Every structure is written in C-alpha cells, then in structure tokens.
Amino acid sequence: MLGLGVDRLQADINRLLASLFHQGVLDEQFLQLQQLQDETSPNFVYDVINIYFDESEKLLRNLRLLLMDREFSDYKKIGLHLNQLVGSSSSIGARRVRNVCVAFRSASELSNRPGCLRGLEVVEHEYHYLKNMMHELFQLEQQRILAAGVRYPM
Amino acid sequence: MVCEMETDQIEEMDVEVLSSMWPEDVGTEADKQFNVEKPAGDLDTLKEVTIETRTIADMTRLPNLLNSTHQGSSQLTNLVKQWEYMQDNAVRLLKEELKNLDRQREEAEAKELKIIEEYKFESNEPENVPVLDETSDLFRRFRQKKRDALVDSKKIEIYEEFDTVAYWKQKALSLEKMLEASTERERRLMEKLSESLKTMESQSAPVQELTQNLKRAEGFLHFILQNAPIVMGHQDKDLRYLFIYNKYPSLREQDILGKTDVEIFHGGGVKESEDFKREVLEKGKASKREITFTTDLFGSKTFLIYVEPVYNKAGEKIGINYMGMEVTDQVVKREKMAKLREDNAVRKAMESELNKTIHITEETMRAKQMLATMSHEIRSPLSGVVGMAEILSTTKLDKEQRQLLNVMISSGDLVLQLINDILDLSKVESGVMRLEATKFRPREVVKHVLQTAAASLKKSLTLEGNIADDVPIEVVGDVLRIRQILTNLISNAIKFTHEGNVGIKLQVISEPSFVRDNALNADTEEHEQNENALPCLFKKYMQASADHARKYGGTGLGLAICKQLVELMGGQLTVTSRVSEGSTFTFILPYKVGRSDDYSDDQDEFSDMADQQSEPDDTAEGYFQFKPLLGSIYSNGGPGISNDFLPHKVMLTSPIKLINGFVADPSNNTGQSEMLQLENGGYMDESKLETSSGHCPESAHQYENGNGRCFSKESESCSSSQASSEGGTLEMESELTVSSHREEEKAETEVKETSKPKILLVEDNKINIMVAKSMMKQLGHTMDIANNGVEAITAINSSSYDLVLMDVCMPVLDGLKATRLIRSYEETGNWNAAIEAGVDISTSENEQVCMRPTNRLPIIAMTANTLAESSEECYANGMDSFISKPVTLQKLRECLQQYLH
Secondary structure, eight states, X not given: OOSXXXXXXXXXXXXXXXXXXXXXXXXXXXXXXXXXXXXXXXXXXHHHHHHHHXXXXXXXXXXXXXXXXXXXXXXXHHHHHXXXXXHHHHHHTBHHHHHHHHHHHHHHHTTOHHHHHHXXXXXXXXXHHHHHHHHHHHHHHHHHXXXXXXXXXX | OHHHHHHHHHHHSXXXXXXXXXXXXXXXXXXXXXXXXXXXXXXXXXGGOOOOOOEEEOTTXXXXXXXXXXXXXXXXXXXXXXXXXXXXXXXXXXXXXXXXXXXXXXXXXXHHHHHHHXXXXXXXXXXXXXXXXXXXXXXXXXXXXXXXXXXXXXXXXXXXXXXXXXXXXXXXXXXXXXXXXXXXXXXXXXXXXXXXXXXXXXXXXXXXXXXXXXXXXXXXXXXXXXXXXXXXXXXXXXXXXXXXESOOTTOOHHHHBTOOHHHHOOEETHHHHHHHHHXXXXXXXXXXXXXXXXXXXXXXXXXXXXXXXXXXXXXXXXXXXXXXXXXXXXXXXXHHHHHHHHHHHHHHXXXXXHHHHHHHHHHHHHHHHHHHHHHHHHXXXXXXXXXXXXXXXXXXXXXXXXXHHHHHHHHHHHHHHHXXXXXXXXXXXXXXXXXXXXXXXXXXXXXHHHHHHHHTOOSOOEEEEEEOTTSOSOEEXXXXXXXXXXXXXXXHHHXXXXXXXXXXXXXXXXXXXXXXXXXXXXXXXXXXXOOOOGGGTTSTTOOSOHHHHHHHOOOSOXXXXXXXXXXXXXXXXXXXXXXXXXXXXXXXXXXXXXXXXXXXXXXXXXXXSGGGTTHHHHHTOOXXXXXXXXXXXXXXXXXXXXXXXXXXOOOOOHHHHHHHOOSOOTHHHHHHHXXXXXXXXXXXXXXHHHXXXXXXXXXXXXXXXXXXXXXXXXXXXXXXXXXXXXXXXXXXXXXXXXXXXXXXXXXXXXXXXXXXXXXXXXXXXXXXXXXXHXXXXXXXXXXXXXXXXXXXXXXXXXXOOSEEEEXXXXXXXXXXXXXXXXXXXXXXXXXXXXXXXXXXXXXXXXXXXXXXOOOOOOEEEEEOSOGGGOHHHHHHTTOOEEEEXXXXXXXXXXXXXXXXX
16 A cells, blocks of 8 residues: 555566466467556457456356256357357457357357266366456456556655 | 782682692602691691692702892891880780789888888897797797787787787787798799799790791792792792792702703703793893793693792802792693684674675565566566567558568567566476476476477478486476477577487486486487587576677577576586587486376276277377478467468368377377378378478488478478568568468458458358357458358348358258259259258349359358368369368368468
8 A cells, every 4th residue: 555566566467477378278369458448448358358257157157047047959059158258258358258258159069968067067167267367367457557556755 | 910810810710729830749758648638727727737849949958049139138027026026025925924923022012111100119028039038939929920810800809918028929920920921922923923934934035936937938839839830939040940839749859959941851842931031031121921841740730930039149140939820720721712713703703794696586586576566567568569469560551561560560579588487497497387297208208399490490400309218207397397408409409400300319217326217318409509608598688699699680698598407306407519420418307207007097998999009108208300391380379370271272170280289199190190091192292392302401411402491492492481470580581481381371362352341251150150150250261150061052142142061961851952953043043953952042142142243152061070071072062162160260271261362
C-alpha cells in the first residue's frame, strides 16, 4: 500500500503469466487482448474475461443439462455450444480450454456419449483452473495498479 | 634503582612465587648441607640461622680492598664508631654503678665515724688488754650483746646501772657487734665491686665485639640475600673476579676467582656483559643494562646488570662492583605485554579500517538502493511517456511528426532498457534479487529464445539450438533469469555476428568440483567478435571500444548482468574468443531435476485427445534451427508497435505462430507442419523464401556470390525492414527505411480517411465481437455488428459496406450460406435467393440497392481452424479470403490493408 511493492507485484504478475503460458493455459492471443487495452478502455482485459466467464458458465451449464438428459440425442446443439466456447476461448487465448473443447466437439460429432461426458468434465476442470488463475492475475493486477498509483512528493 | 625501573611493570604483574634463580639440584652436597629453611623473619632468630656459604672471596686481597677503597674504609670506620659508641655506653653505665657504690661506702663510713665520736671514751679504753681471761671473755660477750642490741634497736637498752663496770662492759660489747656488721657489709661491697670490675674487664675486648657485630651484619645480609635472585661480585681492573656472592651452585672457588666472565662462561651475552663492564670501567660511570645470557651452564636467562666502578683512596680505578638480577620472567612478561599491546594496536587499526570499509559498503549499498529507487522512479513515468508516444504513433500524423515520434519512441525504449538493466544489476548487487525455483523444460526455453531472436532477425544468420540427449526434459531453476541470460547472450551474438551462425548448445556436464551433481552448460557461439577486449567484457558500462558503442549501440550492461545472474545462481560464465572465428560464451549452472511425474500426469488426462498426441515426441527434440524469415516479424507485445506487416499475404496462419512463438509449446510445431500442407499458393511465396534463406548461411562463400545479395534485395522488396524498438539500435539505415515505410502507411490512412470505409462484422460470439471491435478501434476503424447471417444480409441490404468479416459457424444462418446469398445478390441484383432461403428483406430497400454498381464486396471468412471450415469450402462459397481464429491485430491489419483501398 506504500507504493513500494510495484516491482514485486509486476514480477509476480509476469511470473504467473509466464507459468500460465508455459503450461499452455494461455497463448499469445491473450497478449493480443492486453495490447487492446488502452486509455480508452482501461479495463478491457478484465471486462472481456469477465464476459467470457459469464458466457462460458451459461454454455457449460447448458452442456451439462443436455448431457444429463437420458433421452439425449441432440449432438448438434452440443456442437453449437462447443463452437461458441471454442470461438470465445481462442479469442481470449485460453488455449487449453479451447483444446479440450475441440476434443469434446470431436466426440460430440461422433455422437460418443461417454466421450462427451468425459470431455465435459475435462473442459470444466480446465475452465475452473483458468478461472482461478485469472482471478489471481486480476487481483495482482489490481494491487499493482493501486501500488503504482501511489506517488510521493519529491 | 632496579625497582624504579621496573615499577611500571611490576604494577601490572601478579605477585607470584619466584623460583630460585639457580636450580635446586645443582651443586655439591657440601653446599647443600648448609641450606636452611627461610627463617620467619624475626631478628632474634637470626642467631640460630645457619647461613649458607654462598660467598667466595679472595681472602688475601679482600681485606686489602676493604682497606684501600673508600667504601671499605668507611664501612670499617662505621663499625669502629658503632663499637666505640657501645663501649662508651658501657663505660657510662659502669661509672654510674661505681658512683653508687662509692656513695654507699661514704655513708657507711660517716655512720661509723659518728658512732665512734659518740662513744669516744670507749676507744680510749684498752680494748685488747685482757685482764682476765674470764673477764675479757665476759667483756667481749658484753660488747657483742651491746652491739646486737644496737643493731636490733637503735636504742640500746642497758639494764645495768649507769657507770658501773657491767654497764660499760655491756655497752662495749654492743658497739663491737655493730662494728662487726659494718665491716662485714664493707667486705661484701668490696666483693661486689671487684666482681663488677671483673665483668667490666671481660667485656672490654674491642676486636671481639667488632667481629661479633660484623658477623651479625653479615648474617643479616645473608638472610636477606640468600634467596634473592641476585648475583653480586667484585672484579678487578682486568675484570677478574675477586668476590662473588650467590654464584652458580656448581661453580667452585677455583672456577671463578681470578677469572673473567669470558673464561668462566660460554655462550651468548657473555661477551656483551664483559664489554659492558669494560665500558663502565673506562667511563667511570655506574650504569645498568639488560643482557640475555644463553650459556651451556644455565640456559637462557636475562639479567639486569648494574655495574659501578670502584676507586681507591687515591681516586684510581681498581675494579668494578657488579650486581646482576635475574629478570627473565619479567622480560618474558614484558615482551608478552609488548606483543599484546602491539596486537591490540594492530587490532584497533584493523577495526577502524573495517569500520571504514563497513561504512563505505553501507554508503555504497545505500547509493545502490538509491539508484534502484531512482531508476524505478524514472522508469514509471518514462514508460508512461513511451507508451503515450506509441499510442500517439497510431494516430494520424504527418511525415515529419511520425519521424520525430519514431526517434522519440526508440530513444525512450533505449532509456527504458538501460534503466531496466541498471535495476537488474543493482538488484543483483544489493542482494535483493530472489531466484525462483520452478520446473521448466530447457529445450523449450532454448527453442523459445531462438524463436524470439529469429523473429527479430535482420541479418541472414542461422540460429541453431543443439541440446544433448541426456539433458533432462524438466529441470528446476529460475526460468525467467535463465531465459534472460540466454536472450541477452543471443542478442549480443546476433548483434555482433555478420555472417555464419549463432547457436545454443546445451549439455549436461558432470563436474565434481562444482556445486551439485550435474550442471547445465549452455554455449552460445557467435562469430566475428573481432575485438581483443575480453577482460572488460563483463564490466559494467564497458564496451569493447568507443567505436563499438557508436556502431552497435547498447548500454554495455548486458554481459555484466548475465555474469551477475549466473553467479547468483551458483554458476560461472566464461568466454573464449578468436578474432574472426567466433566467440563462445559458456555458462555452467547447477540444476536440480524436478519430479518428472507431475507433468506427465497432466498429460495423461488428455492423452486420448487428438491434439495432444504428438506432444511426447516433441519434448525430447534436441535440435532446432531457425533461418531468418525475412518479412515476418515478431510483435513484441508493446501496444502500438505494429508497424511490421507482411504485404501481399493474407493467408497467415501458423507460420506466424511459429515466429511469434511466445509460447514454447511443442504442439506449435505439429500445428505448423499440418498447416504447411494445407497452405495454398499464397503461402508458397513465403516458403520459397524460407528455403532459399535456409541454404544461404550454410557457408559464407555461397552467401557472398550473389545469392545473398539478390536475397537481400528480395527482402527489401518485401519491405521487411522493421522498426524494432526493442533492439534499441539507432542505426540510420533502418531509420530511413522505417520512415519511408511509415510514409506509405500514412498515405494509406489518408486515403481511408477520405472514404471512411464501412466494415461489417458478422459474428455471434460476444467475446469475439468485443475483441474484434477493440482491435478495429486500435486500427482506427469502427464497424457494424451483425449477429448472424440473416442480420448480415439485412445490414448489407440497408447500407453499403467496403468489407465484411464473416464468421463461418453461426446459428440461424451460417457464414457460408450468407456469403452465397450475398454473392447471388451481386450477380443477379436481387435478393431472390435470400428470400427463398427465408430471409425477410424489404423491397423498397432492394430497389435502392439495385442502383449501386455491383462491385464485388470483399467477404473475409473467420474460421475456427477446424476441418469443417476448410479454406476450400470458404473459397467455394464465394469468400475472398479467410482469417483463422483467433483474430489478431496483425492479421486484421494486413487484411484491411489488402482490401481497403
């Protein structure tokens, strides 16, 4: 809170990002997002990611409902949902979510129910991991901004 | 005198029991039998003390000496005087006694006289005339009786009648008795007198008395001196001993008397003492000196020697008196003390020196801290300035402004780089820098570093990564720092290498002398480092020469930081270099192998998924090679640095990914190879370029003979020069090309300005819409949004667009169908097909649209890169091009450039 931790926070952020990149959780598309953030939209990344989470949450809920239905046969709908998820995930650079979604989608295209169920679980797992990481990242970012905002009269 | 000299030391010394100067067990039995216990110190006991004979004296000459010298005679006189005084005292006492006795006798005589006078008549009487034996007898008895009576009581009782014969007889008898008693007393007094006279006579021998006194004095002296560590002696003019007291026990009389020191002792110090004595004798002045003797006889002992010259009564020197006191212990102690003091002084000096150093270090640390803080303080606003300048560069500017802005940005970046370097360095130096221990894959790090370097490569160099098979897939370390080091070394290598190749070799070496089990050894080879400036390479702010600085730019901190970082990680960085052959920077780092199962667990989860299948093979890949991909640029993440583009290329998919390479994920590679097969002719241009450049750097000769030149020409025509702001170089050449480049761009934007292009985005995904919109904003465009194909057709119908970005997969009406409908409208001029398909379009607008020239509306597909959305399908449905999702600024910009004229 004294404005002394900016460096450390920035380093933490970088480290977190690096590890996320390293694990393949994120890809360069996320950097694109960061580039898009400027004065006119200072919270762009945060906003986009938040919307992404909202949307994805809905999609995942729908997917789960669809798959839980015993009489289930509408693989096309699942495919559409997944297309959405794949599209938005790749847009924000959530690489791993996207990859597991693609796998899920191919299972749905083959009408492979067990594959779909498994795919859904994996997607959910990846999704939650991403969400946690993003949450951490934004918290750090917020702290950094607070710290960077501190100015001392010279 | 000795005491005076030694007081200061004695004060500091503990009183301790002194061992005898000479060892106890040396000497003859004869000497020993006189040894006595040290007496309790009462003078009265002196008489009982047997004095050890420690003296050896030349008896014939010593009296002479005593008589002939002042000291000797004065001592004798003293003794005589003392004796005379005692004698006088005795005489006085005797005289008094005599006087007493005289007085008593006088008194007695006076009494007798009185008695006689009193009884005068009696004396006339013939005393001794016996008349009758009987009578005389009787008379005698009477007189006796009378005298008895007189003695018994003063008054003589005469019982006889006065003046009778009996009376007179009686009286005579008592008187006679008194007389007898008186004579008796007189006789006794006389006896007493003669007796006292006799005793007086017996005491009156002066020599005897003197000798006795002398003996006492000597005894006293012996008593004091017998255990003192003192040697006393007298030597004559030739320094021959005449007298010595307390000599070394084993020396006999004949060994000492008449001999000099040199003749008696052998060893160190003897000569010195001899010389000293001689000196005193010559100078005639008493003095003292400390001499250490090391003789066979008593080992090493230090004596304080006092020597005084002796004069005879005529004032001539006849020898010396000398006194030696053993001070070995004191000397040892003194030396110890001196040494201690010296040590103390040295320690104090060191301490103050240390304090000074600590002070200086503290100052330095503070200065460094200050520097770090300052740098940080400078960095924050500066990054603001640079960031703003970069944003400014994306706005409309004229040629001059842009040029100025470019200089501003690159200078700002240079300063930022410098400050970052300083910060890093001061962090390392002040020990603030913390190292992380995270698991990472060295192969990927190397690959990534090379990818990054290759992306910004402006020369025709080959970058090679060579990783030995035995390097573990995962190791634990600070990946960021290792990457920093590698990047730094590689960028240096690229900077200073003009032809040939730059490479990283990674191998495991086992070096027992080094920290832990194994060590990573990374080589970066660079060629043509043609300066003999190796020693100062690692110094801060040092560059090979001033020429270098001008030619290559840079801060000169890079290698210093690398070195510091490597050392911080417990490794070492070395360099070997040969002019015009190349340099090898080697750093060795200790590493730990992470638990390998962690990551593989992760993989197992997805192992059944198609995308991940090729990954395991890739992790062990040990060789990478990167050729310069001229014309394609790694965008380095800073906002607004987007001046790099690939003209005449629309189909940009994975190759960019490879070059961008921010994520060193192995699946990148597989993705690329797949895509290469999918590419159409539009991409072939690029791959040709790639192969030709692949051949070039293999040998310098080949590069020389024209191939390279034409190649570089080609690259120029591709306008690949890039405004690389991260390199921090300010070379004029690149600056020029950049500015000309900017000019073009500006012209384009001007054209755009005049006819304000209208763009329609057809996309159902909210996120994608947001991202694309934001990107468009940055590129200076606005666009309309349609959420599906039907909305798109409606929008196109209602107003004219210059460009449509069409998502392929959409609900209601997908992109392909929508495109088909739009194309059919363009051909037929009516929306019949659309209406047939169920899209509701008002006819009034329809007529309006009919008036428009039926220009082909560029429609660009946005595909999610799946088989269902293949490029062929896109083209077959009448799309002009496609952008693979996710959309990036770069792709978008290139697309706009191609289709918005």
